[in-house]
Amino acid sequence: MRVLLSTYGARGSVEPMVGLAVRLRELGAEVRVCAPPDEEYAELLAGAGVPLVPAGAPVRPLVTTVVPGSAVGLAQRAADLMAAQFGTVAAAAEGCDALVATGPLPVTAGGRSVAEKLGIRYVHASHTPVSMPSPHQPPPARRGRPMPPGVADNRELWDLDARNANEMFGETLNAHRAAIGLPPVDNVRDYAFTESPWLATDPCLSPWQPTDLGVVQTGAWIRPDERPLPPELVAFLDGGTPPVYVGFGSMPLGDAKGVARAAVEAVRAQGRRAVLSRGWAELVLVDDQDDCFVVGETNHAALFARVAAVVHHGSAGTTTTAARIGVPQVVVPQGADQPYWADRVADLRIGGAHEGPAPTVESLSAALETALAPETRARAAAVADTVRTDGATVAAKLLLGTVG
Incomplete structure (x- = not known):
């Protein structure tokens, strides 16, 4: 055949x-x-x-x-x-x-x-x-x-x-x-x-x-993915409490530096470290503090299993990966079908849907507070058991x- x-x-x-x-x-x-x-x-x-x-x-x-x-x-x-x-x-x-x-x-x-x-x-x-x-x-x-x-x-x-x-x-x-x-x-x-x-x-x-x-x-x-995480990333993950992942995949951003800064400050406001995925937006570190790490292409399933929450653009693939791993998520939709996936995350109570494509420190902090709540994590774990x-x-x- x-x-x-x-x-x-x-x-x-x-x-x-x-x-x-x-x-x-x-x-x-x-x-x-x-x-x-x-x-x-x-x-x-x-x-x-x-x-x-x-x-x-x-x-x-x-x-x-x-x-x-x-x-x-x-x-x-x-x-x-x-x-x-x-x-x-x-x-x-x-x-x-x-x-x-x-x-x-x-x-x-x-x-x-x-x-x-x-x-x-x-x-x-x-x-x-x-x-x-x-x-x-x-x-x-x-x-x-x-x-x-x-x-x-x-x-x-x-x-x-x-x-x-x-x-x-x-x-x-x-x-x-x-x-x-x-x-x-x-x-x-x-x-x-x-x-x-x-x-x-x-x-x-x-x-x-x-x-x-x-x-x-x-x-x-x-897609089956058995790749190990890069040693440097593993060392960062092992060096403290589970961080928050922030990535926008194949989406370009009009103000990538501004989004990265807002995301990092919002994550820090929740007392968390951050892993930034470079992606097509070319996200980079906003300062030289040691509570943030930038990663390129990597095994999302393996990484998501090690983080406290996932902040992303709301593609079907990233939404599904986070859902099947059971990690709470915050969707910041940029366009196309992403508002739909943001709504689904909110409806299922496995995370939050950010209103609009341009997060501020305040707006993303509020969404993260919902995602990091114990009841959201419990709900995300329960839904993960139903994802095929x-x-x-x-x-x-x-x-x-x-x-x-």
């Missing part, structure tokens, strides 16, 4: 596909992953023993230079990404039995078209429920396409979202399809999603309310059972 996994985006889009790839290989499948050519993704896949087929432009320079919410250059970036699906991804899919795609519509609509042309199985996967059409939630706004004010009916908003998707991507998609002898599609979004998309999130953290869409919720796809860790295995068996 040969399977191609295709994705494009920041680390939260790539790492779950690595988790699925590992489980597929354990079950005897031959797997390759089409992903951005960023060096860290190449290292991530090499560490898992999974071949990388570079597709599209590097993501990190794009994420760290594009103005948040700006649509400048979007059409060309989408066209280039779509072309990569009909070029690089199509070539990689030759001889495969199935293609699993996740990411923006140029990736998934292009991926399904490639699978259609080759006559192989196609699966759309999402690592967040907010992008899934549902009458229970509004759609996220697309760049340059704000939702009209005053419209409260979610079905109407999803219909508008489908029209926006057609206007943004339909002409380009259908031109590529025509070039390989495929008929046009009149609904790009629904074509990409299929009637039975997979939702790779934990049912406890992210319950899906049934809709007309036949969503298959597998559980989160967790077999999502990638479930998805791998489902895929192989479907196409095998």
Whole structure:
């Protein structure tokens, strides 16, 4: 069995596909992953023993230079990404039995078209429920396409979202399809999603309310990580009480120095030490005191098991890791689906949701006080027992059972 996994985006889009790839290989499948050519993704896949087929432009320079919410250059970036699906991804899919795609519509609509042309199985996967059409939630706004004010009916908003998707991507998609002898599609979004998309999130953290869409919720796809923590970090952890972790992953920050200072002072106000994750925001130490430590890429699960609380941006991956470890968390959402995960953390009472993306010493201190309370830690430990860790295995068996 040969399977191609295709994705494009920041680390939260790539790492779950690595988790699925590992489980597929354990079950005897031959797997390759089409992903951005960023060096860290190449290292991530090499560490898992999974071949990388570079597709599209590097993501990190794009994420760290594009103005948040700006649509400048979007059409060309989408066209280039779509072309990569009909070029690089199509070539990689030759001889495969199935293609699993996740990411923006140029990736998934292009991926399904490639699978259609080759006559192989196609699966759309999402690592967040907010992008899934549902009458229970509004759609996220697309760049340059704000939702009209005053419209409260979610079905109407999803219909508008489908029209926006057609206007943004339909002409380009259908031109590529025509070039390989495929008929046009009149609904790009629904074509990409299929009637039975997979939702790779934990049912406890992210319950899906049934809709007309036949969503298959597998559980989160967790990449196995057995790496030991760096010796210097272990020495810091062993040198005092459990610190508070602060990191924003692949999110750039408009004022990284200000956020780092506010976070460190808020942590100190709670009588705690701090571990800062450098991330794409390039967080650094704010002074020369010995109660703070900066770490690069590391084993989050191992680190989170040693800290008192986790302050983060609210990606699906970090939220799930903290939840399954049972450590209280404070989510400071920067955008995209992160407000959703912040709300879920608050609703489950396993931490706090910070209001807005720019924490102050006072606002973060208040959120940390909630997260560090004994009742929050007890609740986080209880919820951890309900979080599934077999999502990638479930998805791998489902895929192989479907196409095998």
